[in-house]
Amino acid sequence: MSELNLILLGPPGSGKGTQGERLQTDFRLPYYATGDILRAAVRDGTKLGREAKEYMDRGDLVPDEVIIAMISDRIESPEAADGFILDGFPRTSAQAEALDAEMDQLGKRLTAAILIEVSDEEVVRRLSGRRTCAKEGSHIFHVEFDPPSKEGVCDVCGGKLTVRDDDKPEVVRYRLGQYHDKTEPLIAYYEDKGILRRVDGQLTPDEVADRIRALLATLQMEEQL
Ligand SMILES: [Zn+2]
Numbered sequence: 302m303s304e305l306n307l308i309l310l311g312p313p314g315s316g317k318g319t320q321g322e323r324l325q326t327d328f329r330l331p332y333y334a335t336g337d338i339l340r341a342a343v344r345d346g347t348k349l350g351r352e353a354k355e356y357m358d359r360g361d362l363v364p365d366e367v368i369i370a371m372i373s374d375r376i377e378s379p380e381a382a383d384g385f386i387l388d389g390f391p392r393t394s395a396q397a398e399a400l401d402a403e404m405d406q407l408g409k410r411l412t413a414a415i416l417i418e419v420s421d422e423e424v425v426r427r428l429s430g431r432r433t434c435a436k437e438g439s440h441i442f443h444v445e446f447d448p449p450s451k452e453g454v455c456d457v458c459g460g461k462l463t464v465r466d467d468d469k470p471e472v473v474r475y476r477l478g479q480y481h482d483k484t485e486p487l488i489a490y491y492e493d494k495g496i497l498r499r500v501d502g503q504l505t506p507d508e509v510a511d512r513i514r515a516l517l518a519t520l521q522m523e524e525q526l
Contacts, residue, residue, distance in 0.1 A: 305384035311417030335389035417502035436460030
């Protein structure tokens with residue numbers, strides 16, 4: 302079987318993380334959410350983690366080379382022999398080029414960049430409707446999709462439900478602006494390479510997962526021809 306080396310792209314609230322986890326289960330591929338990789342390296346005090354921490358302690362961004370090196374470690378490990386799912390990297394076309402160069406060196410290539418498309422209005426609707434429990438942040442409700450039985454009160458523990466700063470409509474719109482600025486060049490980059498695949502993220506999570514599975518089955522068939 303050919304390798305499935307995948308990148309997931311999509312705005313905040315697109316359900317990218319959920320789909321990444323499903324892909325991990327369905328295709329038995331390691332799922333690399335780069336934020337998690339970075340935090341784990343810092344926590345475990347690896348050489349790269351210590352290097353990253355120096356930048357973070359100074360309040361600087363961790364440079365691309367350090368992140369790329371962390372990702373390469375994973376990509377060339379035996380667990381990624383059949384492929385991997387990368388989420389959160391690359392974020393810019395410069396990072397995409399660096400990743401391509403690294404993949405070349407490893408004798409690998411990307412199979413597809415999967416873009417989960419969700420309209421801005423839908424993202425605002427999804428995120429700004431979230432209500433988070435003030436006592437326990439993992440208790441999350443949604444005014445439309447998953448309302449608590451009593452308005453403003455957590456069903457699990459009785460805590461007060463609040464809107465996280467990140468979920469305030471004006472903040473969501475700002476994050477969307479950032480996403481568009483950074484990601485659109487990246488979308489064009491993968492489109493030029495002929496590996497961009499778009500998936501309608503407005504469907505239910507099950508439907509989105511089905512579309513992605515169908516897409517990957519087609520890609521694997523094409524590779525075997
Ligand atoms: Zn609660």
